[in-house]
Amino acid sequence: MNDTGARLIEAATEAFASRGFHGTTTRDIAERAGVTPGAVYVHHKSKEDLLYAISARGHDNVLRLVRDCVADGSQPTTEKMRHLVREFARWQASHHTSARIVNYELRFLGPEHFASAQENRRQIQAIFRNLVAQGCEEGTFSSDDVDFTVVAIFSLCIDIGRWYSQKSHWSVDEVADNICSLVMKMLQP
Amino acid sequence: MNDTGARLIEAATEAFASRGFHGTTTRDIAERAGVTPGAVYVHHKSKEDLLYAISARGHDNVLRLVRDCVADGSQPTTEKMRHLVREFARWQASHHTSARIVNYELRFLGPEHFASAQENRRQIQAIFRNLVAQGCEEGTFSSDDVDFTVVAIFSLCIDIGRWYSQKSHWSVDEVADNICSLVMKMLQP
DNA sequence: GTCTATAATATGATAGAC
DNA sequence: GTCTATCATATTATAGAC
Numbered sequence: 001m002n003d004t005g006a007r008l009i010e011a012a013t014e015a016f017a018s019r020g021f022h023g024t025t026t027r028d029i030a031e032r033a034g035v036t037p038g039a040v041y042v043h044h045k046s047k048e049d050l051l052y053a054i055s056a057r058g059h060d061n062v063l064r065l066v067r068d069c070v071a072d073g074s075q076p077t078t079e080k081m082r083h084l085v086r087e088f089a090r091w092q093a094s095h096h097t098s099a100r101i102v103n104y105e106l107r108f109l110g111p112e113h114f115a116s117a118q119e120n121r122r123q124i125q126a127i128f129r130n131l132v133a134q135g136c137e138e139g140t141f142s143s144d145d146v147d148f149t150v151v152a153i154f155s156l157c158i159d160i161g162r163w164y165s166q167k168s169h170w171s172v173d174e175v176a177d178n179i180c181s182l183v184m185k186m187l188q189p
Numbered sequence: 190m191n192d193t194g195a196r197l198i199e200a201a202t203e204a205f206a207s208r209g210f211h212g213t214t215t216r217d218i219a220e221r222a223g224v225t226p227g228a229v230y231v232h233h234k235s236k237e238d239l240l241y242a243i244s245a246r247g248h249d250n251v252l253r254l255v256r257d258c259v260a261d262g263s264q265p266t267t268e269k270m271r272h273l274v275r276e277f278a279r280w281q282a283s284h285h286t287s288a289r290i291v292n293y294e295l296r297f298l299g300p301e302h303f304a305s306a307q308e309n310r311r312q313i314q315a316i317f318r319n320l321v322a323q324g325c326e327e328g329t330f331s332s333d334d335v336d337f338t339v340v341a342i343f344s345l346c347i348d349i350g351r352w353y354s355q356k357s358h359w360s361v362d363e364v365a366d367n368i369c370s371l372v373m374k375m376l377q378p
Numbered sequence: 379g380t381c382t383a384t385a386a387t388a389t390g391a392t393a394g395a396c
Numbered sequence: 397g398t399c400t401a402t403c404a405t406a407t408t409a410t411a412g413a414c
Contacts, residue, residue, distance in 0.1 A: 148367045
C-alpha cells in the first residue's frame with residue numbers, strides 16, 4: 001500500500017486537474033486519499049504546498065526528459081527534433097492529469113514557487129529553441145521567426161492537456177506521432 | 190458611461206481570466222465594477238450566470254466570425270483557409286481575456302450551459318473540418334489524419350489565450366500571420 | 379437600482395486526544 | 397500519524413431600507 005503523503009499527492013493531482021486549484025477543497029483531497037482533513041497538514045503544510053509539489057515534480061521530470069533527448073550529440077538535427085517533440089508530446093498525453101496542473105495552475109503558486117517553475121520552463125524552452133535555431137543555420141529547417149515557431153511547437157504539445165483524455169480515440173503514441181509529423185512539416189525548408 | 194450590467198460582465202471577464210472562476214469572488218467582481226456585492230444579483234442571478242454570459246457571448250461571436258469567413262463560395266480553398274485561420278487566431282489574440290474564459294473555464298458551467306457551449310464549439314470545429322477535408326479531396330491540402338489536423342489547428346489558436354498578453358512582443362496581426370503561415374505549411378501536400 | 383446588513387454555509391488550517 | 401472537534405475567516409446569496 002502507498003503511504004499517505006504520496007496518496008495525497010495523487011489525490012490532489014486528480015482533484016486540481018478536474019476542478020482547478022481554487023475549485024478543490026482540502027476536504028476533497030483528504031476524502032480522495034481516504035483520510036480526514038486534519039491528516040493533510042501532517043504531510044503538506046498548506047494547499048499551495050501540494051500544488052507546488054505536483055508542479056515541481058512535473059517540471060523536473062520534463063526537464064530531465066528533454067535534456068536526455070538532445071544529449072546524444074552524434075544524432076542529426078532532424079532526428080534529435082523528432083525524438084524531442086515525440087517524447088515531449090508523449091509526456092503531455094500520458095501524464096495529462098499532471099500536465100494540466102503543470103501548464104494551467106501555475107499562476108496559483110506563491111511568488112517564489114512560481115518563479116522557480118518559470119525558471120524551469122525557461123530551460124525547457126531553451127532546449128527547443130537551440131535545436132530549431134541549429135537546424136535553421138544548417139539549412140535542415142526553415143522558419144520565418146524562430147521564437148514564434150518554438151511557441152507554436154509548445155502550443156501543439158501543451159494544449160494536449162486541455163483536450164486529451166483516456167476516452168480519446170487516439171492512443172498516446174498516435175498523438176505523439178501525429179504532432180511530431182506536423183511539427184516536421186512546419187519546419188520543412 | 191456604461192450601465193452596471195455591462196460593467197459587471199467586463200469586471201467578471203478580467204477577474205475570471207486572471208484568477209479563474211473559483212479563484213474569483215463576487216466581491217472581487219463587484220469591487221472591480223465599482224458597486225457593492227449586493228448589486229451584482231440585481232443584474233445576474235448567480236456567479237455561474239456571469240460565467241455563462243461571458244461564455245455565450247464569446248462562443249456566439251466566434252461562430253459568427255468563422256461562418257462569415259467561409260461564406261464566400263467563390264474563393265479558392267486555400268484563400269478560405271488562410272482567411273479562416275487568420276481571423277480565428279486574431280480573435281483569440283485580440284480577445285485574449287475573454288478567450289481564456291471561453292476556452293479554459295468552460296468546465297465550471299452548469300450542465301445545461303456547458304452542453305450549450307459544447308454544441309457551439311462542435312459547430313465551429315465542423316467548419317474547420319469541412320474546409321480541411323475539402324482541400325484534401327481537391328489535392329490542395331494533404332493530411333495523414335484530417336480530424337487530428339483540425340485538433341492541431343485548434344491547439345495553435347486556442348493556446349494563444351494561455352501565452353499571449355499585451356506585453357507580448359508580437360502584435361495581434363503578427364500572431365495571426367505567423368500562425369496562418371505555420372498552418373499552411375502543415376497542410377502543404 | 380444601489381446600499382447596508384446579515385443569513386447560511388464552506389473553507390483553510392490548528393489543537394489536543396489517542 | 398490519524399482522528400475528532402473547532403477556530404477564524406471567507407463566501408454566495410438574500411432581505412429590507414432608501
